[in-house]
Amino acid sequence: MPDSVGKKDQIYVCRCEEVTLEEIDEWIDKGYDTVEELKRVLRVGMGPCQGRGCQDILMREIAKKTGKHISEVEPATVRPPAKPIKIGLLAEGGEE
Amino acid sequence: MEWKNTADVVIIGGGIIGVSTAYYLAKEGMENIVLIEKGTICGGSTGRCGAGIRAQWGTEMNCRLGIAALDIFEQLDDELGMSVGLNQGGYLLVAYNEEEFETLRKGMVLQNSLGINSRMISLKEAREICPGLSADDAFGFFFHGRDGHADPFLTTFAYLEAAKKMGVTCFRHTTCTGIVVEDNVVKGVETERGTISAPIVINCAGAYAQFIAKMAGIDIPNWGERHEIMITEPVAPGVCPCMLMSFSGNYYIQQRPHGSIICGMSPEGHPEDFEMKTTWNFLEEMSRTLVRLLPRTKGIRVARQWSGMYDMTPDAQPIIGETDVKNFYHSTGYSGHGFMLAPVAGKILAQHLAGKTPDIDFSMLDYRRFARGEHIRESNVV
Numbered sequence: 183m184p185d186s187v188g189k190k191d192q193i194y195v196c197r198c199e200e201v202t203l204e205e206i207d208e209w210i211d212k213g214y215d216t217v218e219e220l221k222r223v224l225r226v227g228m229g230p231c232q233g234r235g236c237q238d239i240l241m242r243e244i245a246k247k248t249g250k251h252i253s254e255v256e257p258a259t260v261r262p263p264a265k266p267i268k269i270g271l272l273a274e275g276g277e278e
Numbered sequence: 279m280e281w282k283n284t285a286d287v288v289i290i291g292g293g294i295i296g297v298s299t300a301y302y303l304a305k306e307g308m309e310n311i312v313l314i315e316k317g318t319i320c321g322g323s324t325g326r327c328g329a330g331i332r333a334q335w336g337t338e339m340n341c342r343l344g345i346a347a348l349d350i351f352e353q354l355d356d357e358l359g360m361s362v363g364l365n366q367g368g369y370l371l372v373a374y375n376e377e378e379f380e381t382l383r384k385g386m387v388l389q390n391s392l393g394i395n396s397r398m399i400s401l402k403e404a405r406e407i408c409p410g411l412s413a414d415d416a417f418g419f420f421f422h423g424r425d426g427h428a429d430p431f432l433t434t435f436a437y438l439e440a441a442k443k444m445g446v447t448c449f450r451h452t453t454c455t456g457i458v459v460e461d462n463v464v465k466g467v468e469t470e471r472g473t474i475s476a477p478i479v480i481n482c483a484g485a486y487a488q489f490i491a492k493m494a495g496i497d498i499p500n501w502g503e504r505h506e507i508m509i510t511e512p513v514a515p516g517v518c519p520c521m522l523m524s525f526s527g528n529y530y531i532q533q534r535p536h537g538s539i540i541c542g543m544s545p546e547g548h549p550e551d552f553e554m555k556t557t558w559n560f561l562e563e564m565s566r567t568l569v570r571l572l573p574r575t576k577g578i579r580v581a582r583q584w585s586g587m588y589d590m591t592p593d594a595q596p597i598i599g600e601t602d603v604k605n606f607y608h609s610t611g612y613s614g615h616g617f618m619l620a621p622v623a624g625k626i627l628a629q630h631l632a633g634k635t636p637d638i639d640f641s642m643l644d645y646r647r648f649a650r651g652e653h654i655r656e657s658n659v660v
Contacts, residue, residue, distance in 0.1 A: 212439070219318050222325055222431035225536075230511045230581050261582045262556055266511055270576030272565035 195243070196236040198229020206240065210247045217241060217258045227258060230266050281471060282447060285312040287478040287631070288467050290454050290490055292317075293324040294430060294617050295609050296482035297437045298624030301358075304444035306632035311446045312474060314467070316453040320434040323484045324617055326554075326586025328507060328530055328542050330521050331618035332369045332425035333394045336385045336657040339595060341392045342638050343619045348424050350621035360436040363429030365535050370399075370407055371420040371658075372524040379418045381657050386420055396422035407520050410574050427521065427532060430617050437624075454483075457494035457606065464494065464606040478631065480607040485552065485589040487597075487610035496601045498645045500611045502587035504551035505542060506560040510578045512537025518572060523660060529567050530660050539578065541568060544660055556583045588614035593653035598627060598643040607631070608645060614659060 190204035201224045209223055217240055220226055226240055227233030233240075237257060245252040286308060289296045292315025300313045315321075331351060333344035354362050373379035389396045397420065404419040405411050413419075438448065449471070456468035457479060466475040483490045485502030517539060521532040531541040543564055545551075561583055568575045591597060591611035596619065598609050609627050612619060626636035647653045 214435075216318050218321055222320050223435050228582075230579070232582065259584075261584050263561070263580060263583070266579035266581050267561075268577055268579050269510070269565045269568050272561050272580065273569040273576065275562060 195239050196224075196226040196229065198231050198235070199225040199227075201226040201236075203243070206243055207247065210244060215244055215248050217244065217256060220244075221258055232261070233258060279447070279449065281449075282312055282474055283472065284310070285447075285474050285476040286310040287312070287480065288474050288476040289313040289480045289482055290467065291315060291482035291484060291487075292319040292448065292450065293322050293482065293484055294320070294434045294437070294620040295484070295612065295623055296480075297434050297441065298620040299480060299482060299609055299627055300446045300624075301437045301441040301444075302624040302628030303631060304441050304446050306628045306634075308628075308632065309445060311441075312476070313446060313448045314452040314454060314469060315448070315450050318450055319438060319448070320431055323586050323589060324430050324434055326507070326584060327430050327617045328532075328540060329427040329430050329534075329617065330369070330425070330530065330532065331427055332422065332521070334369055334371060334385065334389060334396050334420065334422050334425060334658065336381065336388070337595060337654055338388060338392065339642060340615075340656055341389050341394060343622050345392065345394050346622040346638060347619050350625065351428055354433070354436070354621065358436040358440045360432065360439060362433040362436050363535070364426065365428070366424055366426035367532070368407065368421055368423040368520045369425035370404060370520045370522050372413055372522070372527055373417045373419070374415065374524065374526045375417055378526045382418070382420050385658060389422070394422060395424070396420055408518060408522055409516060410572055411522070412571055412573055421520070425521065427534070433617070433620075454490060454493070457490065457603075459494050459603050459606070462602070463604040478605045478607065480609060480627070482609050484610060484612075484616065485587040487589065487608065491601070491608065494601070494603045494606050496603060496606070498597055498608065498611070499592050499648050500597065501550045501590050502552045503548055503590045504545060504553065504555070504585050505588055505614065506545065506556060506564075506583065506585045507540065507542035508561065508564055508580050508583040510539045510575075511581045513539070513578050517575060517578070522571065525658060525660055527567075528660060529564070529571070531568065531571065538581070539575065542660070543567065552587065554585050556585050589616065590614075592648055592655070594656040594659050595653070596623065596643055597645040598623065598640045599645070601645065613656070
């Protein structure tokens, strides 16, 4: 097994913004136990993928640490656009 | 966290104004401070703002507050023990006609008289500050190098963590449902979770402050105005190192140190609005503005768009001070610049409540100025 297994400082939950499990646990312990607050303090889920890769893991971690069921953990607000779009394309009204 | 039935002061609102007020009150030695927030900390206007901080204002009061806030921001990392992401790339203001140029020039003269070293600059210098800027149609430019931006999330959380260390209690997910008033004196707040008795209550509820005020029978001219904003994927630095802003051009654009470009504009007709909706029109129009001003942004991708509320007042200046209900205070109505003024706003109200002479006399920001017709409209607002 690789050395990184179980080392929270080497487990990247959010790859876009490079946020580790250790940082997430640290801020949940400080009372920042909502997706919205963790997003704001750590930028987790704020990268180009918009949390597609990390939000489920983040919600599971909050549920685990707070003893809530995952259905009680609110996901972050979904914000458009659905995927990153070039400014040039938008400026032309969506036609290249 | 254990509920509190009593407090020495209750602050309503977990945005930057409420949190900074809590911090400075604790620093002044006040004990048993409770802050209540209906959602999460930094979940309203603060967390949605454009993050700019500046001293280039058109009214003397805003200039005084702006430069005092910059003074605090410049040493805030040390004071709070956490980085607030300060980045002073300056604000580059663009005038597109003679009238606007004259308004900004008068502002500069006022700013200079108050120790703010803003200056008029040429197109050539504007291009040195903001490489790739396309503004041949501009009439003139003004610049202040100490302006810039800070991270609104980190600033709020840094204040909150420092406040907690000094004993401030913060209840999130706690909606204020009433203000307890007896014989025209405030006695506490009612919430969904119970009543907290307190001899002092401070309304820092931003665009919702008018509703909180009404619970105590106070009418303040304050409303929410929805503004849209967007951010790009992070790209290499140097695309827009300063805050590029124009009031008539209706835009503000700045690249964060993180690499993303954040930009916004005012909504057409400035409607009163509490809906956090986003529109396709904004994406298109903002993108056209970006391509016109900074042509090389056309290949950069928009990652996200959202909206937030300016907590407006008729003169675009804040409401700070006591109300007709004794010991019921307000610190609200920052009209889109609450984040940048928060350090000084929290500090001066705390000084006043501690019985000291505040660094800045804020008596003219009394909410009754509107009824008296004494307000002067701030011109420098996008």
